[in-house]
Amino acid sequence: MLNIPTRKPLLPSAAVDLRPYEAFLIYEARLLDEGYFDDWLALFTPDARYWVPSEPNQPDPFETVSLMYDDRRLLETRVRRLSDPRIYSQEPRSRTSRTVVNLSLEPATGGPGVTVRSKFVLVEYRREEQRLFAGSYTHRLIGEGDAMRIAMKKVELVNCDAPLDGLVVPF
Amino acid sequence: MPLTTDYSNETLSRMVEPARVHRRIYTDPEIFELEMSRIFATAWVYVGHESQIKNPGDYFTARVARKPLVIVRSADGEIRALHNQCAHRGAMVVANDSGCTDEFQCCYHGWTYHLDGKLKAVPLNNGYPDDFDTKNPKTAMVQVPRVKSYRGFIFLSLAAQGQSFDDFIGYMKTSLDDMIDRAPDGEIELAGGVFKHTYNGNWKLYLENLCDAAHPWYTHRSSIAAAQQQKDDAFSDGTGEIAIRQMRQNGAPYSFWENQVGIWTYANGHSYLGDYHDDAKLVAALNDQTFRDYHTAMEAKKGKAETQRIMEVRRWNSNFYPNMSMMSQFQQIRVIHPISVNKTVVHTYCFKLKGAPEQMFRNTVSFANVVNGTGSLVLTDDLEIYNRVTLGLSSDGAEWLEIGRGFKTDEPDPHGGRKGKNSTSEVYIRNMFDAWRGYMLGDAGAAKKQVA
Numbered sequence: 001m002l003n004i005p006t007r008k009p010l011l012p013s014a015a016v017d018l019r020p021y022e023a024f025l026i027y028e029a030r031l032l033d034e035g036y037f038d039d040w041l042a043l044f045t046p047d048a049r050y051w052v053p054s055e056p057n058q059p060d061p062f063e064t065v066s067l068m069y070d071d072r073r074l075l076e077t078r079v080r081r082l083s084d085p086r087i088y089s090q091e092p093r094s095r096t097s098r099t100v101v102n103l104s105l106e107p108a109t110g111g112p113g114v115t116v117r118s119k120f121v122l123v124e125y126r127r128e129e130q131r132l133f134a135g136s137y138t139h140r141l142i143g144e145g146d147a148m149r150i151a152m153k154k155v156e157l158v159n160c161d162a163p164l165d166g167l168v169v170p171f
Numbered sequence: 172m173p174l175t176t177d178y179s180n181e182t183l184s185r186m187v188e189p190a191r192v193h194r195r196i197y198t199d200p201e202i203f204e205l206e207m208s209r210i211f212a213t214a215w216v217y218v219g220h221e222s223q224i225k226n227p228g229d230y231f232t233a234r235v236a237r238k239p240l241v242i243v244r245s246a247d248g249e250i251r252a253l254h255n256q257c258a259h260r261g262a263m264v265v266a267n268d269s270g271c272t273d274e275f276q277c278c279y280h281g282w283t284y285h286l287d288g289k290l291k292a293v294p295l296n297n298g299y300p301d302d303f304d305t306k307n308p309k310t311a312m313v314q315v316p317r318v319k320s321y322r323g324f325i326f327l328s329l330a331a332q333g334q335s336f337d338d339f340i341g342y343m344k345t346s347l348d349d350m351i352d353r354a355p356d357g358e359i360e361l362a363g364g365v366f367k368h369t370y371n372g373n374w375k376l377y378l379e380n381l382c383d384a385a386h387p388w389y390t391h392r393s394s395i396a397a398a399q400q401q402k403d404d405a406f407s408d409g410t411g412e413i414a415i416r417q418m419r420q421n422g423a424p425y426s427f428w429e430n431q432v433g434i435w436t437y438a439n440g441h442s443y444l445g446d447y448h449d450d451a452k453l454v455a456a457l458n459d460q461t462f463r464d465y466h467t468a469m470e471a472k473k474g475k476a477e478t479q480r481i482m483e484v485r486r487w488n489s490n491f492y493p494n495m496s497m498m499s500q501f502q503q504i505r506v507i508h509p510i511s512v513n514k515t516v517v518h519t520y521c522f523k524l525k526g527a528p529e530q531m532f533r534n535t536v537s538f539a540n541v542v543n544g545t546g547s548l549v550l551t552d553d554l555e556i557y558n559r560v561t562l563g564l565s566s567d568g569a570e571w572l573e574i575g576r577g578f579k580t581d582e583p584d585p586h587g588g589r590k591g592k593n594s595t596s597e598v599y600i601r602n603m604f605d606a607w608r609g610y611m612l613g614d615a616g617a618a619k620k621q622v623a
């Protein structure tokens with residue numbers, strides 16, 4: 001589920017309707033930007049993984065460290081901490097703005113759901129400093145409409161191996 | 172107290188008192204420059220591990236006192252450190268983080284160097300002055316004068332003269348031994364990538380915090396509360412399990428932090444914080460199949476008694492002043508890179524224990540993510556503290572900072588050090604400042620004799 005082989009991109013079929021996925025990703029980005037973290041968590045399946053690798057083309061989260069690698073248990077804890085008033089690294093709170101674009105569907109792998117790739121730009125402002133993050137999202141999405149859920153979300157930052165100050169708000 | 176900005180030794184020594192230090196030690200760029208030349212450019216500093224350069228030609232780049240170096244295993248098998256600068260017009264020669272090569276070639280005019288830094292060939296070498304001689308050491312990439320590998324851990328000193336490595340490391344070498352002892356095959360290997368995090372604060376804050384048993388209960392309260400409320404029946408592939416145990420343990424009562432942890436300090440600024448987490452709290456000890464397999468592998472290779480001795484060594488952070496902190500029990504090393512007076516970068520690495528079950532390393536990686544990760548639920552609050560100390564020190568509030576907790580009650584340690592009576596004694600900061608004074612006043616190893 002985590003290991004989506006990288007291959008040369010193919011020209012996507014114009015026949016695939018990406019609008020349901022785009023609507024979902026825009027909704028997800030908005031929940032994060034506006035601080036609805038519990039609702040964001042509710043988008044994930046019970047055995048979901050959320051992964052931000054520390055290296056470009058990192059093959060897995062088990063043999064190499066990750067900026068974030070959460071199974072469901074850790075993701076729940078991460079989100080609960082975000083709401084704690086004593087989270088000093090969020091005092092003052094970050095404000096974020098996410099743009100999600102360039103969606104494409106990865107070729108089917110035979111597993112359940114679909115794999116959607118997209119590009120994102122995230123601006124984070126906190127305490128007189130603005131940080132700019134950019135990269136690729138890979139979502140494994142299960143179900144349709146209101147029942148659409150994230151089974152896996154991988155966030156590949158273009159500067160994943162740069163020295164960074166703390167990363168607290170999820171990407 | 173009036174302090175001039177030309178720092179005479181007398182002024183410097185007045186800035187450190189037995190139980191308080193002057194604020195400017197953390198904030199003045201001039202002090203920082205002196206620290207670079209008097210501490211980082213003279214002390215023994217950790218740069219990497221031999222497993223990064225197993226074969227002749229293997230190299231990695233490093234920085235010490237902000238200066239770019241390349242650490243290489245030369246053709247004769249020796250480990251050498253070279254200043255990463257071309258002898259011609261000064262371009263940085265090696266641009267990759269690591270690699271394998273049979274020569275170094277400068278990208279500017281193509282001077283090439285042997286792996287020991289000596290000049291190998293110069294294109295267009297007819298046009299240089301008559302006395303130009305490729306054999307002249309002035310045409311070499313300059314070697315760092317002192318490099319020492321202690322059982323695979325590579326340290327160097329940029330200074331030709333000074334305290335010997337053995338005097339520098341003293342009893343603290345037992346923490347390096349402990350990491351190796353924990354490998355059933357008696358060998359460790361750097362693996363698992365690197366974390367790089369940065370904060371707007373002085374380098375000293377980092378080392379100080381690693382021995383600070385009085386802070387987790389406050390600084391980390393958001394992750395403690397979140398972990399305490401976490402239901403254990405939510406799905407985990409093992410990653411969350413380790414992370415959540417670690418966060419919950421930070422919420423141990425003050426009686427634990429005061430009495431059960433232990434803080435030991437040794438000459439030259441070194442220290443270790445003791446039994447912060449033992450394996451039972453973190454990996455479920457013998458109830459955990461991986462740990463049980465590991466234990467079996469250890470006993471098969473080392474025998475029961477030696478295995479038990481090793482398992483009873485419990486050190487959380489071992490700090491090697493001025494640039495390294497390690498966790499032997501959990502196979503992590505952090506290297507501290509001062510960038511400016513209020514900017515620091517820290518690199519963290521993991522080690523694989525040879526002969527241990529494969530899952531052990533996955534646990535090491537999970538542990539690294541939560542304890543040393545840039546997106547950790549714990550470390551991010553420490554980074555916030557460093558940033559906030561910097562902001563606080565920019566004020567015109569207290570001129571002197573207190574480091575006197577436990578001052579009158581420190582006790583001698585049988586191995587020649589001092590330990591806090593309680594684990595929250597600030598003895599580790601006082602000890603670091605003893606070393607700071609030694610280096611800054613040109614008297615490194617003041618507590619020990621100098622060996623040229």
Ligand code: FES
Pocket residue numbers: 257258259260261262277278279280281282
């Ligand atoms: S600067 Fe390196 S060859 Fe000229």
Ligand SMILES: [Fe+2]
Pocket residue numbers: 380386387390391549553
């Ligand atoms: Fe901490």
